Each structure stands twice: as C-alpha cells, then as structure tokens.
Amino acid sequence: MTRGVHDVGGLPDDQVDLSEHNYAPWEKRIDALLVLLAGKKQIMRVDELRRGIESLDIDAYNELSYYERWIASISKILVEKKLITSTELEDRMAKIATRKTLL
Amino acid sequence: MPHDHPHGPTIDAKRLAHYQCMAVAVQELLTEKGILTDKQIEATIKEMEARGPALGARMVARAWIDSNYKRRLLLDGSAAAEELGIPVDGTRLIVVENNETMHNLIVCTLCSCYPRNILGLPPDWYKKTAYRSRAVKEPRAILAEFGTFLPDSVTVRVHDSTADMRYLVLPTRPSGTEGWTEQRLIELVSRDSMIGVRTAKQAES
Numbered sequence: 001m002t003r004g005v006h007d008v009g010g011l012p013d014d015q016v017d018l019s020e021h022n023y024a025p026w027e028k029r030i031d032a033l034l035v036l037l038a039g040k041k042q043i044m045r046v047d048e049l050r051r052g053i054e055s056l057d058i059d060a061y062n063e064l065s066y067y068e069r070w071i072a073s074i075s076k077i078l079v080e081k082k083l084i085t086s087t088e089l090e091d092r093m094a095k096i097a098t099r100k101t102l103l
Numbered sequence: 104m105p106h107d108h109p110h111g112p113t114i115d116a117k118r119l120a121h122y123q124c125m126a127v128a129v130q131e132l133l134t135e136k137g138i139l140t141d142k143q144i145e146a147t148i149k150e151m152e153a154r155g156p157a158l159g160a161r162m163v164a165r166a167w168i169d170s171n172y173k174r175r176l177l178l179d180g181s182a183a184a185e186e187l188g189i190p191v192d193g194t195r196l197i198v199v200e201n202n203e204t205m206h207n208l209i210v211c212t213l214c215s216c217y218p219r220n221i222l223g224l225p226p227d228w229y230k231k232t233a234y235r236s237r238a239v240k241e242p243r244a245i246l247a248e249f250g251t252f253l254p255d256s257v258t259v260r261v262h263d264s265t266a267d268m269r270y271l272v273l274p275t276r277p278s279g280t281e282g283w284t285e286q287r288l289i290e291l292v293s294r295d296s297m298i299g300v301r302t303a304k305q306a307e308s
C-alpha cells in the first residue's frame with residue numbers, strides 16, 4: 001500500500017521552522033465554519049474533513065496553506081452532500097471576486 | 104535572474120484570494136439556505152479565541168499542588184478539565200506525566216489533532232510536515248531544535264494524537280517552587296511545556 005500524502009510519520013524532513021503567525025480573520029472564519037458544521041449542526045464529521053484534505057493531489061496538498069486545504073475540503077464535502085452545488089459555488093465566488101471588500 | 108511581474112498580484116496572493124472567496128461564498132450560501140447564521144459564526148470565533156494555554160496551565164498548576172487532583176487528572180483528563188469548568192466537548196483527553204525518568208512529547212503525524220479545548224489553536228510548526236514527520240523518528244533531535252536537552256537516562260515517549268484522542272503533557276514541577284501559590288506556579292507553565300517540546304520555566308532565584 002502506498003502512503004497517503006498526509007501520512008508523513010517517520011519520513012525524513014527539514015529542521016522545524018519555529019516561526020508562528022497570528023491567525024487571520026479569514027482563517028478563524030473557516031475554523032468556525034467547520035466547528036459549527038461538525039459540532040452543533042451535525043452536517044459533516046471531522047473524518048470527512050480529513051478525507052477531503054487527504055484526497056487532494058500531492059501538489060495541492062503541499063502548496064496550499066492549512067486553512068486553504070480546509071475550505072477546499074469543506075466545499076467539496078458540502079457539494080457531495082448536495083447542500084450546495086458546484087455551479088452556485090463558482091458563481092458566488094466569481095461575484096465575490098468583483099467586490100471591493102470580501103464581506 | 105527571475106522574471107519580474109510588476110503588474111497584478113503575485114501567484115500566492117491570487118491563490119489566497121481564491122480560497123478566501125471560497126470561504127466567503129460557502130458561508131453566504133449556507134446562511135441563505137438557513138443552515139447557519141453569521142451570528143453563530145461570530146460566536147464560534149469568540150468561543151475559540153477564549154481558549155488558550157492559560158486553561159491548561161491552571162490544570163497543571165492545580166495538579167502540582169493537589170495530589171488528589173493530579174490522580175484524577177491522570178485517570179481521566181476530560182473529567183478533570185470539566186471539574187475546573189473547562190469544557191472538552193466530548194473529546195477524550197489523556198494527560199501524560201513527565202518525571203525524572205520519563206519525558207513525553209505530543210504530535211499528530213497525520214494532520215493536526217491537538218488539545219485545542221485546553222490550549223487553543225496549535226502553533227504553525229505543529230501542523231507542518233517537518234515536526235509531524237520527524238517527531239516519531241528522532242524526538243531528541245526535535246527537542247534540541249527547541250533548546251531542550253535531556254540526559255540519556257530519561258526515556259522519551261512520543262504520543263501520536265487522533266481526532267478522538269488528544270494528549271496533554273503534565274510537565275515536571277520546577278525545583279525551588281516549594282510552597283508557591285497556584286497563581287505563581289501558573290506563570291511557569293508554558294504552552295510548549297504542555298506539548299512536551301520544552302520543560303516548564305524554571306523558578307528565578
């Protein structure tokens with residue numbers, strides 16, 4: 001069995017980069033989205049979030065930042081569950097991209 | 104010489120904008136469908152911001168001064184957290200104790216499972232592959248990168264977390280703190296000492 005892209009335990013890797021950043025508002029919003037959907041709303045499980053992340057192709061997995069992976073997975077799972085469609089997601093993203101501010 | 108792109112945002116900025124738009128779009132669509140409200144998102148963000156290492160430090164300092172609490176903490180971390188009014192929302196919390204012969208280190212090799220109810224959101228390095236890959240293979244080298252050097256007589260034990268089972272390290276109480284109040288002891292308990300990459304801060308003489 002080949003290792004999943006996320007299954008890194010024991011592999012050689014670089015020195016630990018000890019720098020830290022304060023979470024940005026957009027990152028907190030994605031975190032809260034998952035906490036709500038997996039908690040109170042019981043709409044998706046953390047395991048499903050992980051499946052969505054772990055099924056990203058290796059380039060996407062390595063290139064995307066942590067919460068970028070999360071929202072990529074969350075939207076994929078929501079489409080799978082037919083709570084949103086990929087067309088309405090794309091249309092809304094296109095609209096949002098033309099706004100001066102995001103919210 | 105790399106080609107310069109003076110016009111337009113960089114690839115990174117474009118990518119970030121793409122996923123930020125996605126996040127806003129998902130939130131708006133779910134709100135319009137009545138699945139959640141903006142208020143609930145804001146409230147959840149606030150709840151999360153209220154979580155942080157200060158909560159874990161209270162548990163550790165209490166265990167240092169109260170051996171009965173320590174026994175309960177090591178037996179059932181979730182119950183011991185709830186006892187101090189810290190909700191753990193159903194996750195199983197396992198507390199592992201450091202002493203003169205044993206040092207514990209926490210990692211999540213597969214993703215980023217972390218006792219977030221007790222310590223807040225994890226630091227960046229905890230989520231990146233360098234730490235996740237190497238912690239289980241060469242924990243002493245990892246510890247050295249944090250400036251933590253343990254004698255060979257100390258066994259290092261590494262715990263790999265899962266979504267349903269989170270670990271918290273009970274660091275060794277620093278010497279010279281006999282008779283200290285709980286409040287004073289709390290100051291010595293850093294986030295990193297509860298992950299196990301460092302020891303508790305030493306008492307200043």
